[in-house]
Amino acid sequence: MNFYEQVYAVILQIPRGKVSSYGRIASMLGRPRAARAVGFALNALKDKQDDPLHAKLPWQRVVNSKGRISIVNREYGRNEQAERLRAEGVVVNNKLQIDLDIYLWEGLHWMEIDDILKVQKE
């Protein structure tokens, strides 16, 4: 199981209506400085439109450390991410910013991470 798959496994745990950040996800996986790699993992996903994971993964729930949408316009853009979030009740203001005091997901502890990665392995 490579790092990307671990990233996807964590993102699948983010509850509807909550968000997390690239850096926090990296930290959960024991790599507090691998934020860029997390972004890269999501970027790689856009090349796999056919992969069922692409449809299943709530990629819209990952924003930057300031609570702002980082994605630039590509296949889908900032607006699509904002719309997807609003559709699940997250307030995104006109600056594409989200109030982390309200919507930030607490995340998982290392023991829970351990379980998730174990399940994925099977």
Added chain:
DNA sequence: ACAGTGACAACAT
């Protein structure tokens, strides 16, 4: 083996 590439983050202007 190695250099290039980002949907980052923290800090300095």
Added chain:
DNA sequence: TATGTTGCCACTG
């Protein structure tokens, strides 16, 4: 606020 700089790191060819 808004840019710019620097450090980062997994993956790729």
